[in-house]
Amino acid sequence: MPAPNPVREALTSRQFCYMVELVASRLTREAKLFHAASQLAQVPGLVAGSVTSYAGGALGHDPIRVGTAARARGLTPNIHLTCVGRDRLDIIHALEDLNALGIENVFAITGDYPKGSKESAETLYDLDSVQLVETINEMRQQKGYPFYISAAVSPFKYTEPDCAYQYLKLEKKIAAGADYAITQLGYDSRKFRELKRYLNERGLSTPVFGNVYILPLKAAEKFSKGEPPGCWASKELVEQIRAEVAASTDKGLVARLERAARMVAILRGLGYAGAYIGGDHQADRIRWIIKRSEALAPKWEELAAELEYAPKAGFYFFESPKRAPQKQSFWNRVADIIEPANTPRALRSILTAVLRWVDKQPAAAQALERAELAFKKPVFGCKACGNCVLGLMEYVCPMTCPKNLRNGPCGGTLNGQCEVIPEQACVWVKVYERAQAANRVDELKTYVPQRDRSLQGTSSYINYFLDRDSRPEHPQPLIQIVGVSPTTPVKATAHADEQLVKSK
Numbered sequence: 001m002p003a004p005n006p007v008r009e010a011l012t013s014r015q016f017c018y019m020v021e022l023v024a025s026r027l028t029r030e031a032k033l034f035h036a037a038s039q040l041a042q043v044p045g046l047v048a049g050s051v052t053s054y055a056g057g058a059l060g061h062d063p064i065r066v067g068t069a070a071r072a073r074g075l076t077p078n079i080h081l082t083c084v085g086r087d088r089l090d091i092i093h094a095l096e097d098l099n100a101l102g103i104e105n106v107f108a109i110t111g112d113y114p115k116g117s118k119e120s121a122e123t124l125y126d127l128d129s130v131q132l133v134e135t136i137n138e139m140r141q142q143k144g145y146p147f148y149i150s151a152a153v154s155p156f157k158y159t160e161p162d163c164a165y166q167y168l169k170l171e172k173k174i175a176a177g178a179d180y181a182i183t184q185l186g187y188d189s190r191k192f193r194e195l196k197r198y199l200n201e202r203g204l205s206t207p208v209f210g211n212v213y214i215l216p217l218k219a220a221e222k223f224s225k226g227e228p229p230g231c232w233a234s235k236e237l238v239e240q241i242r243a244e245v246a247a248s249t250d251k252g253l254v255a256r257l258e259r260a261a262r263m264v265a266i267l268r269g270l271g272y273a274g275a276y277i278g279g280d281h282q283a284d285r286i287r288w289i290i291k292r293s294e295a296l297a298p299k300w301e302e303l304a305a306e307l308e309y310a311p312k313a314g315f316y317f318f319e320s321p322k323r324a325p326q327k328q329s330f331w332n333r334v335a336d337i338i339e340p341a342n343t344p345r346a347l348r349s350i351l352t353a354v355l356r357w358v359d360k361q362p363a364a365a366q367a368l369e370r371a372e373l374a375f376k377k378p379v380f381g382c383k384a385c386g387n388c389v390l391g392l393m394e395y396v397c398p399m400t401c402p403k404n405l406r407n408g409p410c411g412g413t414l415n416g417q418c419e420v421i422p423e424q425a426c427v428w429v430k431v432y433e434r435a436q437a438a439n440r441v442d443e444l445k446t447y448v449p450q451r452d453r454s455l456q457g458t459s460s461y462i463n464y465f466l467d468r469d470s471r472p473e474h475p476q477p478l479i480q481i482v483g484v485s486p487t488t489p490v491k492a493t494a495h496a497d498e499q500l501v502k503s504k
């Protein structure tokens, strides 16, 4: 009989609860983490320790090992599973290990870009976080693994494309199987309120943990520069904390715990499912925050009005005027005409017959691929992945995103700029703006499956018309069950695409 999962139980019974982030960084000795876990296991209402992986883009301790040790000390783990530096096979094997260890709670995230990595995007990121949720859900549905999936969302985005796309992507994660969400950290109650309203207005009752990061001055100064990616704090907040430190004898400890307690009270008042507490592992401090937040609960609206650390003229989804859609460019209208998905039925069968013939002539197939690349590389930055989704991404190639994402931006954007190449705009800004111009923002909710890697270097036209590529109406399942039995390890279909090559 599997052990009860306190996270699932608390969220199912709608009992406000707490999770504490255990940063498994190499800077902290494992023994210290295990001790913290045994202390935290005694804190009432605390349902799990959320064990990080690749926090801040640096390799840390193995989250599965830390999570297993935490559980042995009475603290249920929520394991961060990132897409960084592992391909779909590694991810499937990690999920097999989690299931074999009886660990149900998985936090599916893209992961920060590894600092100083020289590796190509293709090798660093094979799946994106939406595809990762889809993968975990496929294992749950097909193998009966009782995973309880959480996904990330960052409401603290202050440009329209960044903000709107974070919410669109959350809808995709929920549709792919996410059971609950965890926000990125931020200090703006209007944004916490905005996220809840966005979900409520769409009839989405997905439980959400609000992130409460206990913020010391040093971290606040780093956050004000957008480090690590996705974390941001306003100059006013940094000044406030600096003043608190100067006025105290405890380096601002009580002040930051008080701020955390107020944020918990606000989240409970706004109807969040729980608080995801980070920045400190000390059980007595967590206990104090929880107790204090309960005392503050009656005046949460007053406290919310005081917690609005945001950039001037920041964008709010329900309050700020939406950008007037620009005129769709001439080239985008042309692209819409030649986009394979828009091929008229009659022409489609002719093209399919012609391309089936070309496909059987290796020289002709190669020539077509070369011609395709000769046009698409300079125009779109094409990398010949063979699974073209330009038509789904407003003619922006996902391979030009340093994380190769296919389902929307990562959480690392800062005012529309890229986390990995800050001097360049995030590619998804252009996708959003073009979709707005073409009045089809809602179509960005289409789930785009992982690419079939065996098609690298082949003609995407042939692959499209011969239904060989991986795309929304033609996804290739990652999990294929051969001779299903509880003990049979999963035979990952990732190999399938290699077999495909051989069969050609």
Ligand code: SF4
Pocket: 400, 401, 402, 403, 404, 405, 408, 409, 410, 411, 412, 413, 417, 418, 419, 420, 421, 425, 426, 427, 428
């Ligand atoms: S282009 Fe956008 S989604 Fe891609 S890595 Fe940069 S910030 Fe993230």
